[in-house]
Amino acid sequence: MDERDIALWWAKIRSGGPQRVPPGGATPTGLRRLVEADAQAVWLVPNLPESAGPAVLDEYGLPSQSVVDHKGTMRVLAACLRCCWANPGSDLWPGETAALDQVAVVFAHLTPGRGTRDRHRTLLGGVRRLDRAGWLRYDEARRTVRLGARVASWGSLDLSTLRELWRMVPSGDDQSQPHKAGGSR
Structure with missing residues (x-):
């Protein structure tokens, strides 16, 4: 080359x-x-x-921040990380495929008080923005998400912080409130 x-x-x-x-x-x-x-x-x-x-x-010539920092989009990313990174002790990328419905359940825990319509609109908009920026891969036909290759650029310090945050976000499987850091899991 x-x-x-x-x-x-x-x-x-x-x-x-x-x-x-x-x-x-x-x-x-x-x-x-x-x-x-x-x-x-x-x-x-x-x-x-x-x-x-x-x-x-x-x-x-690389953007230092490729996604506009909207609170909703960051929460969408947090919900997708929680659903697509099944084991925070493993590598983040490529992760697993998650159903958008599962991500929606986690996102609902992260956005209490929002109406269903507003929450759905914020979720879809965030997933589409993150897909365009390379943080996620969104399959609209199957209604699934995967982590994008861009997440592999996060360093060990970023991953350490993400692992701690991962523990605080509820999974899509349970109906409980977010887990507190240091709580049993």
């Missing part, structure tokens, strides 16, 4: 986020491959150090 090919791949990543490609191809310098669970495709994502702050991301 020559410099021109590498530059083209980086341009694709910068403009469209993680790129899904068939397995078996070369990996451009500075990118890493994430194999999907069924091994039918791989994702090319930037291989940046954990310490990469806004200045480094700016230098590479």
